[in-house]
Amino acid sequence: MDEALIKEMVRAQYGGIAAGGESSCCAPTLCCSPADADDKARRMGYSDGDLVAAPDGANLGLGCGNPQAIAALRPGETVVDLGSSAGFDCFLAAGRVGAAGQVIGVDMTHEMLAKARDNAARIGAANVEFRLGELEHLPLADNSVDVVMSNCVINLVPDKAQVFREAFRVLKPGGRLAVCDVINTAPLSDALRADPALFCGCIAGAAPAAQVEAWLAAAGFVEVRVAARRESRELIQGWAPGLGIENHVVSATIEARKP
16 A cells, blocks of 8 residues: 555544544454453553553553563653553653653654643643654654653554664664564465555554564664564454454564664
8 A cells, every 4th residue: 555545544543543433444443442441451461550550541452562561661761652642651651760751752643642641731740741753753863762662553654664763863872672563473365465454453564573673683773682472362363353363463572772
């Protein structure tokens, strides 16, 4: 599909989720009630403590893992979350970096930004801010952050290599990448690959682990590690029941460091 069309479909889908309405792009299983969102988050690896720590409405049940578990955040660090949605991971990170740290969420969807900013205002999160931007062109200075996080968003971007180049650019020397995303483990059929719902639904845009590793290395990263989470099959199966997508994609943790 045309890259501009993919972006517009993704923007419309996740804008609709933020607004709480129906969407014509993705499977309805991506949109869920607060109780369903909490259940999905637990299956991704978040704890009950994480769910309590974030403001109501921040967890939309989106994602495929828990980047907090691999980020090893420390007090005083500056963190950017790529595709920050309603701010769930940002608010959790803010608690870990503390008042001396800073968390910046970047999202291209106006509705998600409005929801995230409202969540931040309600709890007085002074060390969190949200910026409008595309992941291929981050609204951040060179060498300005300690950690780049993301949760199942990079697969939605047509030019993933550019996302990793941008992540490398904004990281300080020694900074690290902590991402949860889907990877492709077996080729999709032509029909599945061309399905608009599966582009928006974090399936058709997945790349093989070897390709992700190559993009990261080409961007300049070292200590690259892409580890499949085979236990995610059941979670992924629920994204598009009956299509067998769990036989083609799996959640993975993606880690790397800028020298």
